[in-house]
Amino acid sequence: MAYKDEQLHEEKVFKDPVHRYIHVRDQVIWDLIGAKEFQRLRRIKQLGTTYVTFHGAEHSRFNHSLGVYEIVRRILINFENRPNWNQEERLLCLCAALLHDLGHGPFSHSFEKVFKLDHEDYTRAIILGDTEICQILSRISPDFPQKVADVINKTYPDKLVVSLISSQIDADRMDYLQRDAYYTGVSYGHFDMERILRVMRPVEDQVVIKESGMHAVEDYIMSRYQMYWQVYFHPVTRSAEVILSKILHRVKRLYTEGYAFKFEPIHFRSFFEGEVDLQDYLRLDEAVVLFYFQQWAEEDDAILKDLCLRFTNRQLFKYVQYNPNLQMKDWMELYRLFDAVGLDSEYYLVEDSSSDLPYDFYRPGEEEERVPIHLLMPNGDLRELSRQSEIVEAISGKKRTDHKLYFPLDSIEALSDDIPEKKKILEILGR
Amino acid sequence: MAYKDEQLHEEKVFKDPVHRYIHVRDQVIWDLIGAKEFQRLRRIKQLGTTYVTFHGAEHSRFNHSLGVYEIVRRILINFENRPNWNQEERLLCLCAALLHDLGHGPFSHSFEKVFKLDHEDYTRAIILGDTEICQILSRISPDFPQKVADVINKTYPDKLVVSLISSQIDADRMDYLQRDAYYTGVSYGHFDMERILRVMRPVEDQVVIKESGMHAVEDYIMSRYQMYWQVYFHPVTRSAEVILSKILHRVKRLYTEGYAFKFEPIHFRSFFEGEVDLQDYLRLDEAVVLFYFQQWAEEDDAILKDLCLRFTNRQLFKYVQYNPNLQMKDWMELYRLFDAVGLDSEYYLVEDSSSDLPYDFYRPGEEEERVPIHLLMPNGDLRELSRQSEIVEAISGKKRTDHKLYFPLDSIEALSDDIPEKKKILEILGR
């Protein structure tokens, strides 16, 4: 059964710096974009704290969500009338693309870690719950919200549909690499998406790439690699993220210990207590978080106050490359020294790691399986990318990890030279 | 006397999407950027409510301020060793460029109108007050903060210095046209800045343009014209601005009338009472405003609640071209009808005008004099731009104005068809 797919009287467009125009012809897409849960994405930055490093990276998840939708729309124009493609899945794909990040909150990574949340649960909850989004989707058919949720959750039976949204070369990744490159202004992130879209072919349970487009895919994978190390894992951004996490830790601890806040953290209460209902979750946008950080900068707790001022005024921690071979003795010593000079090592000496696997082929049984990219050879066979591309073969499966140690150099340097630990700390840190 | 101009050990750069890199070599510039009053500009959008129309326009005033600094830096490299240029003014120009928008608050235009503020007063106050900015500037010389303020205030004696920051073709305009075009993604806003910078010459009390660069200037003026009408005065943006103003009006009225807020608007109190001190002003960033709008959406006052929901969820007013020839009778009638159906016309029927004068030459004695652009002719004479350029001559002095009437079409349409006024309202509005 085809979905009830009402068309707008006239196509609407959004001007988009990355894809030039985003085209909307379906009433349901138009209505979803107007829904308040979707508009909320305007109040959540796509790249969290990255703006402290790349000042241009102030774009929101609203931006990116429209972009993913547009890419899927263009892929599907190409799929029309191709074998293996069921045109009735069109609207489902578009909705899933548009809504795939709907459950993101502000500074998601830190919030998820500290409060043990998963934004994907909230995406599902918004799509299926008592929301404008769910009402709009239900107009298509009563089970449509569930289908959209299944696609995003990767449990939808038609894996071809799933792979448009979630694979190693999906619309999500293609949008964010280009978009984040555009807003940060870095020269990485360029690849020939138009060509990739042209060589994508639906094949049973996945989207594959015609072999003639292999080089465009190589370029995309290299872009991805560069964006990860140059932008996403930038140590200055990580430093802001470290501070943000520690703020959340601290405020949660204070709350648990019954600290008397000057300004009651009502928006956070359910987060602290581990029972966040949907409405509480939706209320907590980036403005709310930044508002609280400003309030907490006036609290009496010295650690909370200091961390909030640091975050707000961008007085970040410095870092050194963490040497995992550092003798355990030295290591324990460093913690001890920090505590000794009054810098609570729980908050002021922080290890942080980033790692990336630029591309990996399928290794059944491993923890997090990643569906590989397949090339469609001229003779009709499929061939896993790294078997055909020397450049991808060279880097595939190579996990690169980076460990760093973050600390407030300014606070240490501000210590009196008479304090004997000061010199030792700076020595161990190699400063 | 040359200023004490300490250099960084190594040049620092910011990656910038518009100018590629922003280069900093002076310690004082580096420190100013790090000051908390400057970092605050990250929490204020450059284009206010424009993001509701152009979703890419989420960039902050921090972005733009760095850009203006960079343009002035490049102009001054070109000025070095030229006659009429006093290299000792270099650092003053750079600081004024960087700080010229420091006093902007969130959604400046509406705030200024409703609360009778002037962001320029606050720029001055931050530069001269008890701030990190003032401390840093004072390290150059005790009178340096005052000089910077004077340049921004256009009262500095050396008008050449002033014209770099404030003229019809200053670094401010050149940055924002390009930057706003970049982030919105529109194709207007391109002009050959590199060429304009190359043909700028310091001449006594102003910066002039070598005649051979005239066409690049024409292109800049056309860009300006297009950006005004396509982006800055976009009616959807204006609609959001109209709602924002009405929220501020309403909340101020409620406060004055002693309304019992569920959530005390402590951050706004001094604004309501007309006595905003610097610290109150600095606290009020965009996060704080959006936080309150979320709170007020849960107040009992129906108008405040409705307007805040509209703003937050982007349920904007529609508009019609306002016909100034509409008979006064009809006009009064419309107000009456709105009130009759329960839509308080003070908040729900709003006139708004935009107007622009793309370029004007000097007309002494007129209200707001605009210094014209002068060309430096091959024979050394100066010639006012519109006398040389036919295209500029054609548009110069032509003020264009646009009047629109904003109203909540959704609310009117939601009225029962039994209400006789409904039909009349829609008729007069031509819907």
Added chain:
Amino acid sequence: MAYKDEQLHEEKVFKDPVHRYIHVRDQVIWDLIGAKEFQRLRRIKQLGTTYVTFHGAEHSRFNHSLGVYEIVRRILINFENRPNWNQEERLLCLCAALLHDLGHGPFSHSFEKVFKLDHEDYTRAIILGDTEICQILSRISPDFPQKVADVINKTYPDKLVVSLISSQIDADRMDYLQRDAYYTGVSYGHFDMERILRVMRPVEDQVVIKESGMHAVEDYIMSRYQMYWQVYFHPVTRSAEVILSKILHRVKRLYTEGYAFKFEPIHFRSFFEGEVDLQDYLRLDEAVVLFYFQQWAEEDDAILKDLCLRFTNRQLFKYVQYNPNLQMKDWMELYRLFDAVGLDSEYYLVEDSSSDLPYDFYRPGEEEERVPIHLLMPNGDLRELSRQSEIVEAISGKKRTDHKLYFPLDSIEALSDDIPEKKKILEILGR
């Protein structure tokens, strides 16, 4: 009757720097591109002598012809299923777009002037003659070549079809403005073509523009204005063109006078004699012309030799703004002086004018009528552009003309100071 429109098994693309990809699905288009008369366009520069000024402008007419085809292809995708549009004209439009410049020869303007040719006659002759092009077109239907020729000749009955190729905002102009801007590297020539294509509507006998796209059209008209004056009429380019014309004049004169060429100009014979048949015309590409210029640089005739060396080695003439008010006496004097010092004024003192009318509305009865651009207003009316756009109104109908006088300054300066005429010449020329 629909044309016989065979489709390629798989779409073919050309990588194009301006439109990213040029898409071909029709067998006939593919075959036309492969025809030798079309491949010949690779050997003719799009901008003639402009490369002497803008070194990037070395692109060929082949480039541009593909671009015009692609734009029309995109317009027609938008026209599909619209009222007033007859989809059966699709292939005719595409062929006419692709072939509209087929008759251009090398350095067309000079050749046409000196040898009294019209490239449009040759376009027609190639389409209708004994050529691969005509054979391919005839496969569609016997009268198809004639139809294509009629469209290009503007005599085809369906004026809507004609206006796609020839109007004030046709695919031809839209391609060359962007393409020439791209290759020269100038920053003019940008306008939002994607938007213009989206707002084009077929209306009876013309293509009109939805009023909401007016600003994009304004931008296009300004681009056109800037490209004319910054690129197309650049005086250095004109100088090369002047020399080129004079070479052709000289060689024709010598031939007529029975001069004994060291190297027989066999390729030019029919041009000199005024009877150029199609095969002779097709043989004369740019390589042939440049080859002869190299040969002629070794002839004994001093003028021919000098002019050919000047052209080949870019030793161009200098110029002064020609003052039409110069007294006739001075003027005659200048000619006399040139001849007196041995610089034959027929070849070495050359007047040249350029003029442009950026946009004009219809003035019935005037020499060369230009169909104006019409806007489609929201109420369905048509409105001539300059009545709606203030910026276009300001410049419309304003013809701008530029007169210059070209001469070999180097030869004059090389004269002995003892020759009394030298000083006088330099004086009159203001050097």
Added chain:
Amino acid sequence: MAYKDEQLHEEKVFKDPVHRYIHVRDQVIWDLIGAKEFQRLRRIKQLGTTYVTFHGAEHSRFNHSLGVYEIVRRILINFENRPNWNQEERLLCLCAALLHDLGHGPFSHSFEKVFKLDHEDYTRAIILGDTEICQILSRISPDFPQKVADVINKTYPDKLVVSLISSQIDADRMDYLQRDAYYTGVSYGHFDMERILRVMRPVEDQVVIKESGMHAVEDYIMSRYQMYWQVYFHPVTRSAEVILSKILHRVKRLYTEGYAFKFEPIHFRSFFEGEVDLQDYLRLDEAVVLFYFQQWAEEDDAILKDLCLRFTNRQLFKYVQYNPNLQMKDWMELYRLFDAVGLDSEYYLVEDSSSDLPYDFYRPGEEEERVPIHLLMPNGDLRELSRQSEIVEAISGKKRTDHKLYFPLDSIEALSDDIPEKKKILEILGR
């Protein structure tokens, strides 16, 4: 001793699509650009036959030479006042950069192979011979031409100077990757040159890269890799090159055998006889070659005629991946079959290989040593790039080779099906 370095009264600029502007301040650079031997580079395409595949690639070596000059100019601005850098070498570097490709002829690779020439010998000959170039260089100092030639020849004692022009990350490569990407329109070829220039440091005998710029260098190496395989070795381009070589072979053979040409190949005579003097070499530009190809298309020799028509009208050979494991028997058979059906296998069955080594570190003693790229580590040490970059390590030293077999499929298909060899040929070729 500093060179006599006369400055232009006012800086001159060339508009360049790749570097925006090319700036000239030195009289000698200005004069070199105007010299006829340099202007000749306008008549030689940068990418030879690539335009048959990428129609935008019609740019000349003149273009590229200016670009290399400009990059070196920018590097040297950065080097000024740095340790290890001798500012007196500035002008030498600029001249060597500008002139490094001066000896290229039309379609260099084929000409060099067929006629056993080396364009580097001619570069040297032009710089040191009786030319305008040599005269201009000699004005600096009598030994200056020799120095320039030595730098280009890599024999100049200061290896730092040499490495600016010839290394794995020199100005030559940086210009052509970007320039060829720009004109072809491919999306490869982007890297952050501005950043690379900023992190280049002169260190004794080479230019090294600050370690913080490593990722920009990785990006450059990947660009290089992609450009080689996507553009430079494109099989369609190779096909045109194959035909071109065979034309030259054929015409040389005919000449040697005393064939009576209808049109005497006077410009080629010295090439055929193996004694090409400088003036003959300089005369042979691309126009001359194309002129002869047109003439030869009318000769009686069937092979020469056919090949010339193929080249001129782009009727290229098709290709199959050459299988080196094909049994020798089949292989010999194919040659026999071609000859049997009247397709002279010497001209119509052509093997062609391309291979590339994207990056290699120094292996002393190997045939063609390639100086590796060194990173300057924060502690001042140098470190070979592939030891620091995993991505470069992964691809370094991996030579990739591609073998193809070219043949005229159209001619084979045109054979009568009665000819038994036809089927066999198509079978072996897998068509």
